Each structure stands twice: as structure tokens, then as C-alpha cells.
Amino acid sequence: MRTFGFPEFLFILEAAKWTLALSAIAFVGGAILGLVIALMRVSDNAVARGVSRTFIQIFQGTPLLLQLFLIFFGAPVLGLDINPWVAAGVALVLNSAAFLAEIWRGCIEAIPRGQWEAAEALNLGYVDRMRDVVLPQAFKIALPPTVGYLVQIIKGTSLAAIIGFTEVTRAGQIINNATFQPLPVFTTVAAIYFVICWPLSLLAARMERKRARALAR
Numbered sequence: 001m002r003t004f005g006f007p008e009f010l011f012i013l014e015a016a017k018w019t020l021a022l023s024a025i026a027f028v029g030g031a032i033l034g035l036v037i038a039l040m041r042v043s044d045n046a047v048a049r050g051v052s053r054t055f056i057q058i059f060q061g062t063p064l065l066l067q068l069f070l071i072f073f074g075a076p077v078l079g080l081d082i083n084p085w086v087a088a089g090v091a092l093v094l095n096s097a098a099f100l101a102e103i104w105r106g107c108i109e110a111i112p113r114g115q116w117e118a119a120e121a122l123n124l125g126y127v128d129r130m131r132d133v134v135l136p137q138a139f140k141i142a143l144p145p146t147v148g149y150l151v152q153i154i155k156g157t158s159l160a161a162i163i164g165f166t167e168v169t170r171a172g173q174i175i176n177n178a179t180f181q182p183l184p185v186f187t188t189v190a191a192i193y194f195v196i197c198w199p200l201s202l203l204a205a206r207m208e209r210k211r212a213r214a215l216a217r
Contacts, residue, residue, distance in 0.1 A: 064090045150200055
């Protein structure tokens with residue numbers, strides 16, 4: 001029987017690059033789609049608001065694990081050939097978009113109403129109003145919670161192990177099955193997640209404190 005040693009540690013550590021890659025896909029894709037959904041939520045169009053609200057309720061109201069299962073096992077039923085990379089990426093993008101959309105909607109609506117009215121008084125259209133007046137201010141408010149949510153995305157990638165995607169958690173499972181030493185194996189997995197997530201948590205907290213001091217002045 002194999003024992004947990006340096007080669008096994010390197011195998012788990014190397015899988016961290018796939019955790020980071022999947023996190024980047026989820027964050028970038030979720031950010032783009034989330035911004036669209038957030039803008040739909042605050043638009044004057046009732047249909048757009050209804051569609052965006054339904055999207056958010058579906059993906060916030062169901063577990064990410066279930067979403068992974070439905071995409072990975074449901075796609076072949078529909079005749080679509082899908083691999084764990086694609087399934088994990090799609091599920092995490094959709095899930096992240098729902099949460100980021102709500103974070104950013106709150107930040108957009110936090111902009112004082114006077115700013116909206118001033119933009120309307122200048123006869124700015126919806127796109128110009130958002131691009132030049134509202135979104136630049138909302139971005140400053142949204143930055144700390146967005147960085148904080150990135151930590152949740154990174155930790156959420158661990159669920160992709162269920163469908164066979166080899167990231168840190170899945171690599172840990174493989175090594176544990178070979179060594180039957182769960183304590184050192186999963187301690188290593190936990191340590192890798194901690195090293196990745198802790199600096200981001202500190203950054204988010206620092207941004208939040210900096211913004212609080214700015215508002216107190």
C-alpha cells in the first residue's frame with residue numbers, strides 16, 4: 001500500500017491549477033452574465049425584470065451540486081456530448097451569475113436617487129446613464145463584496161469533484177483511495193484552499209474597512 005509522501009503532495013498541489021482555472025472561468029463568465037442580469041433587474045422593462053428575477057430565483061434557490069448533476073447527466077439525455085470541464089464551467093458560471101447579479105443590483109440601487117435624477121435631467125439615455133453616472137459609482141461599492149464572493153466561487157469548485165473533474169478535492173480523493181490516509185491527505189487539501197482563499201478574504205475585509213472609513217469622513 002502506498003503511503004502519503006512528497007509525490008502525492010505534488011499531485012494534489014498540481015491539481016490546484018485546475019481549481020484556479022475553473023474559478024477564473026466561473027468568475028469571468030459569471031461577472032459578464034451577472035452584469036447583464038443585474039442591469040435587467042433595474043431596467044424599466046417589466047419583461048426584463050421578470051426574466052432576470054426568475055433566473056436568480058432558480059439558481060439561488062437550488063443547490064450548486066444539483067445544478068452540476070442536471071447539466072452533466074442531463075445533457076446526454078438531450079443528445080449533447082459534454083465533459084466534466086464543460087459541465088462544471090457552465091454550472092459555476094450560471095450559479096455565480098445569479099449571486100453576482102444580486103450583489104451588483106444592490107450596489108446599483110445604493111446610488112443616491114439624486115444621481116439618477118441628475119442624469120435624467122441631462123437627458124442621458126439608459127445606456128449613457130448607466131455607463132457614465134451609475135456604474136462607476138456602483139463599482140466602488142461592489143468591489144469588496146465581489147472579492148469576498150470570489151472566495152465562495154473557489155470553494156464551490158470542490159463540488160466539481162462529484163462529476164469527475166480533477167481539481168484539488170478530486171485529487172485528494174484519488175490519493176486517499178490509494179493511500180488510505182485521509183488525515184494527511186485532506187489536511188493538505190484544506191491547507192491548499194486556505195492558502196488560496198485567505199489572502200482574498202483579507203483583501204475583501206481591507207477594502208470594506210477602507211470604504212467604511214471613507215464614508216465616515
